[in-house]
Amino acid sequence: MRWRAVVAVELKPGVLDPQGEAVREALRRMGHDHVSDVRVGKRIQLLLEAAEEGEARARVRDICESLLVNPVLERYAFDIEPEGER
Amino acid sequence: MSLSASPEARWTSVGLTEEEYREIVRRLGREPNDVELGLFGVMWSEHCSYKSSRKLLKILPSAGERVRLGPGENAGVLDIGGGWAVALRIESHNHPSAVEPYQGAATGVGGIVRDILSTGARPVALLDALSFGLPDSPRDRALLRGIVEGIGGYGNCLGVPTVGGETVFHSGYDGQPLVNVMCVGLVRLERLVRGRAEGEGNVLMLVGARTGRDGIHGASLLASRGLSEGGEDKRPAVQVGDPFIGKRLIEACAELVEAGWVAGLTDLGAAGLTSAAAEAAGRAGRGVVLELDRVPLREDGMTPYEIMLSESQERMLIIATPEGAGRVEAACRRWGLEAAAVGRVTGDGYLRVRWRGREVAAVPVRDLTEAAPAYERPWRAPAPVTPEPGRGVAAGPSRGGAAAPSHGGAPRPADPSEAFLDFLSSVHVASRAPVYRRYDHEVQTNTVLRPGHDAAVIRVRGTRKGLALATDGAGRWGGLDPYYAGAIAVAEAARNVSCVGAEPIGLTDCLNFGNPEDPHVMWQFRRALEGIRDACLALGIPVTGGNVSFYNETDGRQIPPTPVVGMVGLIEDIERLVPSSPRCPGALWLLGGGAVSQEGSLWQMWREGRVHGQCPPLDLSLEAAVQALVREAAGHGWIRAAHDVSDGGLLVAAAEMALSPEIPWGLRLQLPEAGDAWTAAYGEGGARVLVVPAGPEAERALMRRAEERAVPCREVGRLTEDGRVIVKSGRDAWVDVAAERAARAWKEGWAWLL
Amino acid sequence: MRLGVVIFPGSNCDRDALAAAEIAGYEAVPLWHGESAVEGVDAIILPGGFSYGDALRAGALAATAPVMAGVRRFAARGGAVLGICNGFQILCEAGLLPGALTRNRDLAFHCHDVALTVVTARTPWTRALAPGERLVLPVAHGEGRYVVPPEELDRLEAQDQIVFRYEDNFNGSCGAVAGVCNRAGNVVGMMPHPERRVEAVLGGEAGLGVFRSLRLAAAGVTRP
Structure with missing residues (x-):
């Protein structure tokens, strides 16, 4: 069956996020000084075939670790749900 | 961080030996606390203390009239007259780039730029000397892409032009690439910090x-x-x-x-x-x-x-x-x-x-600093190899990547024209434009000679002066003879800046080696330093500092000894600079000479996937004479183009001169009658430069000065407008292909890699 | 005439633009991103670079800088504004120019010469050029692919808002657009760098026309 996985990739805690820093500075300048931290990540959506959820999760995990995520700098989490027949 | 109480864990946790730990206790008169031990750990590391190399580096000549800051400072500084000084330094970021290629290379650029800033100079140019494994595996291609992107990602954003460098491939760097980044800055002498x-x-x-x-x-x-x-x-x-x-x-x-x-x-x-x-x-x-x-x-x-x-x-x-x-x-x-x-x-x-x-x-x-330990690590020359008849003692088998000498080798390719095209389009020879087009090489609007020439040239704004910049690495020779590698890296970098008409005024060196605790690696290091020293003395160029990178080993596999030189040349009048390809065709002259051989050549590397044999003989006095002649010819306007003959030999050098313009020139090249055409075309060695004289009068002047300087000088061919590349061996056309086709092979050979 | 060049944090062609303006015979002054008043200048250049490190989207953060309020007022009064490279991206993000600039088709940074065709000479930055004229200028960008919906592109063409086109559309821009202007024509954005080609020693003077146009425009010289 078909599954929809939504993967969130973010920098590991403690890894500098230059992009987040620049956005935070700009927000503060614009008056949003209540914002103390900004981290920029990526959201990646996958449609995949798998017999059951466990297999789908294993496949997504493999995809994340072999390509989508740079384990040196990033970590990830994902949600998975069955994709309705269209 | 809480360090374990077990004594052995104390020193190993910060990378020190037991003897070093005892020494700390002796000097302090007490046990260091965890913070202090951490300070000693980093400051006595090889990276910070140069403990294996510090004593040996003293043999390099570092004095010179222009030297304002030398080794031991954040960067070397040279006086270029008119109240201006140039700051230069090269540094490796090999290990971080092997672990995370993008960020490793990016932070390599950032780090060297801040070294230059430390002198009060404004960074005006970056160069990258990169060495990769043969790009056969996805991993090595990914390293290449990541490193090139990291250099661009950081350097482009910074607004410092990346004007040059080199990219080489050798199986000895499989999985352990070298990223050596050079930065050059300009500062008013009175503002030097x-x-x-x-x-x-x-x-x-x-x-x-x-x-x-x-x-x-x-x-x-x-x-x-x-x-x-x-x-x-x-x-x-x-x-x-x-x-x-x-x-x-x-x-x-x-x-x-x-x-x-x-x-x-x-x-x-x-x-x-x-x-x-x-x-x-x-x-x-x-x-x-x-x-x-x-x-x-x-x-x-x-x-x-x-x-x-x-x-x-x-x-x-x-x-x-x-x-x-x-x-x-x-x-x-x-x-x-x-x-x-x-x-x-x-x-x-x-x-x-x-x-x-x-x-x-x-x-x-x-x-923590000057009194940190300095070792004289044991060194051992390789076992002597029985010399072949008529030859000197071989440098010994390499343990750095290239395999032991073998006298077999790949069979000769059948068709010289097809072999020529294949070699041109190989990763070793093909145009590096696909790399340098990813770097902003014009920001700051001072780049007079962009990448693709023997050296890049940037002007010193507000003066007529220009700086010629080049890097040269010699890992391919390093495994055969580290002495030759050290000397030829200096000689070729100096030849590169001389070819654009600049006087080499100082260099910074990046010494990439394996594990210094291996006596053979230490021998390689010593020999490479001696080579650098001798070439610097012969050419009159001071070393203003640099960087040593040891422990380039993976599971005991050492990289080939790789001395890399970053050279700065000075042009007094920017109008007098010489490109490596002429704006209009003309005769092609070869200045200099020396014995050439396929052993250790790029041709051998391409044909066999490795290099072996002996390095060509070194003639540093001919080298100095050839370079002086080229500079003199440039200064008098006698030549319209000059190109160093090195990687790939005579034919590749001539082809690059013909093929680099947007519309390629045709080429006629006459190989010497005697000897093997393949060696004449692709063999390397000697001190050689191809030039295009500016006309009959310039030819006469050049010939006269060459005689006075005892530099061999002869016409070897022409650049033409007939669209053919024809190389003759004796009377026969040995290679005969359309220039357009050769240009395409050379320009597009790399496209698949990035 | 006095030309102001805005310096954002991360601008890196600001000094180049100031130097080019002087070579073209103008007085050139820097304008600071934190100042919203832009007074005493006859034209404004937003230079190339990586303002705010290109965070989020190229130009997005610079578009919110205080100086942009001043640039907006200046443009509304009909003042001549030129965005080069990152400056073009900022003008699009600020809504002063139509469209958006996104990553190049091949996802790579490109630094090389490109051939352009001048499409309109009606702007104050192209008055000295002729429609159809070929210009070779360098590009240096990773996010220069111009994107607009097809109907918007038709409208831009109909309203004579296309300023330059690439001869070889290397980055995949809609309509091969290398430069556009606003409806009034006083605000122009272009990806190639004219300020890098104003001296023979640096490879030619092909970019001088862009700067010289300003003087013709001020003198009221028009071209059909």
């Missing part, structure tokens, strides 16, 4: 990015040990570069230096605050006290150990007078940078660290 913590009571200002946990024991420890397969455990040490802060540091430092508010300036690189503070204090013979509670932190709960050892990027240490500190802070704030007074200069010669109201470390500065 040093990395010294002068003036008791002066304030240490930490400027730029906040301090986080990144890279604790990163560069220092990583570069002081080899890599092992599955180097996952070393990964958390990787730092992330922020070129946006790097760019603002350039602007803020330039403003502060211009205003004269800086008493001393140094960057935070390997070993972070520890090394910056200790070295600045050490150079001035002073002490410093650091107040860690004042260090702006990016993460909560950082310990003194972590703050002192953090290798967070984009930080500089400014030494300011107490009155100037406020102005430094204001100028930094204008650029959106934090500046915190984190310490002051003292007179007691100690590095003292205070945190939460108490002293957490107190160590004599000398013991």
Whole structure:
């Protein structure tokens, strides 16, 4: 069956996020000084075939670790749900 | 970080040996605490202390009329006249780039730029000497792509043009690429700053990015040990570069230096605050006290150990007078940078660290810096190989990548024309435009000769002067004979800048070697240094400093010994520079000569996937004479183009001159009657330069001067407008192809790689 | 005439633009991103670079800088504004120019010469050029692919808002657009760098026309 996985990739805690820093500075300048931290990540959506959820999760995990995520700098989490027949 | 109480774990946890630990206890007269041990660990690491190389590096000639700052400073500085000075340095970022290619290369660029900033100079050019494994595996291609992207990603954003460098392939770098980055800056002599913590009571200002946990024991420890397969455990040490802060540091430092508010300036690189503070204090013979509670932190709960050892990027240490500190802070704030007074200069010669109201470390500065251990590591020459008849003693089998000499070799290709096209389109020879087109090489609008010539040339704005910049690495020769490699790296880099008409005035060297605890590697290192020394003396070029990178080994596999030279040449009149390809066709002359051979050549590397045999004979006096002749010819306007004959031999050099214009020239090349055509076409060796004389009168003048200087000089062919590349061996057309086809092979050979 | 060049944090062609303006015979002054008043200048250049490190989207953060309020007022009064490279990206993000600039088709940074065709000479930055004229200028960008919906592109063409086109559309821009202007024509954005080609020693003077146009425009010289 078909599954929809939504993967969130973010920098590991403690890894500098230059992009987040620049956005935070700009927000503060614009008056949003209540914002103390900004981290920029990526959201990646996958449609995949798998017999059951466990297999789908294993496949997504493999995809994340072999390509989508740079384990040196990033970590990830994902949600998975069955994709309705269209 | 809490270090275990077990004594052995104490020294191994910071990468020291038991003897080194005992030495620390002896010098302090007590056991060091955890923070102090951390300071010793990083400062006595190979990376920071140069403990295996420091004594040997002294053999390099570093004096010269133009030298204003030499080895031991953040960067070398050369006087170029007219009140201007050029700052130069090259540095490796091999280990970080092997672990995380994009960030490793990016932070390599950032780090060397801040070294140049430390002299008060504005960075004006970057060059990258890259060595990769043969791009047969996806992993090696991914390393190549990541590193090229990282260099562009950082350098482009920074607004410092990347004007040159080189990219070489050799199986000895499989999985362990070399990333050597050179930066050049310009500074008015009266604004030259040093990395010294002068003036008791002066304030240490930490400027730029906040301090986080990144890279604790990163560069220092990583570069002081080899890599092992599955180097996952070393990964958390990787730092992330922020070129946006790097760019603002350039602007803020330039403003502060211009205003004269800086008493001393140094960057935070390997070993972070520890090394910056200790070295600045050490150079001035002073002490410093650091107040860690004042260090702006990016993460909560950082310990003194972590703050002192953090290798967070984009930080500089400014030494300011107490009155100037406020102005430094204001100028930094204008650029959106934090500046915190984190310490002051003292007179007691100690590095003292205070945190939460108490002293957490107190160590004599000398013991961390100049009095750090220096070893004479044992070295051993390889077992002698029986010389072949009529030859000298071979340099011995290489343990660095290239396999032991074999006398078989690949069969000769059947068709010279097809072989020529294939070689041109190979990764070894094909145009590097696909790489340098990814780097902004024109920002700052000073780039007069863009990448693709023998050397890049940037002008010194407001003067008629130009700087010619080139790098040359010699890893391919290193495995055969490290002495030859050291000498030829200097000679070819000098030849490159001479070819554009510049006088080589100083160099910076990056010495990439394997494990110095291996006596054979130590022998390679010594021989390479002797080669560099002899070539520098023969050509009259001082070494202004550089970098040593040891432990380039993976699971005991050592890289080929790879000396890399970054050369700066000076052109007094920018109008007199010479490109490597002429604007209009003409005769092709070969200046210089010497024995050539296929052994160790790029042709051999391409044909067999490795190099073996002996290096060609070295003739440094011919080298000096050829270079002087080319410079003289350029200065008089006798030549319209000049190109060094090196990688790929005579035919490749001639082809590059013909094929690099948008519409390629045709080529006629006559190979010598005697000997094997393949060797004549692709063999390497000697001191040779191809030039295009500017006309009959120039030809006569050139011929006369060549005779006076005892430099062989003869016409070997022409560049034409007939669209054919025809190479003759004797009377026969040996290679005959359409220039358009050859140009396509050469220009598009690389497209698939990136 | 006095030309102002805005310096954002991360701008890196600001000094180049100031130098080029002087070579073209103007007085050139820097304008600071934190100042919203832009007074005493006759034209404004937003230079190339990586303002705010290109965070989020190229130009997005610079578009919110205080100086942009001043640039907006200046443009509304009909003042001549030129965005080069990152400056073009900023003008699009600020809504002063139509469209958006996204990553190049091949996702790579490109630094090389490109051939352009001048499409309109009606702007103050192209008055000295002729429609149809070929210009070779360098590009240096990773996010220069111009994107607009097809109907918007038709409208831009109909309203004579296309200023330059690439001869070889290397980055995949809609309509091969290398430069556009606003409806009134006084605000122009272009990806190639004219300020890098104003001296023979640096490879030619092909970019001088862009700067010289300003003087013709001020003198009221028009071209059909």
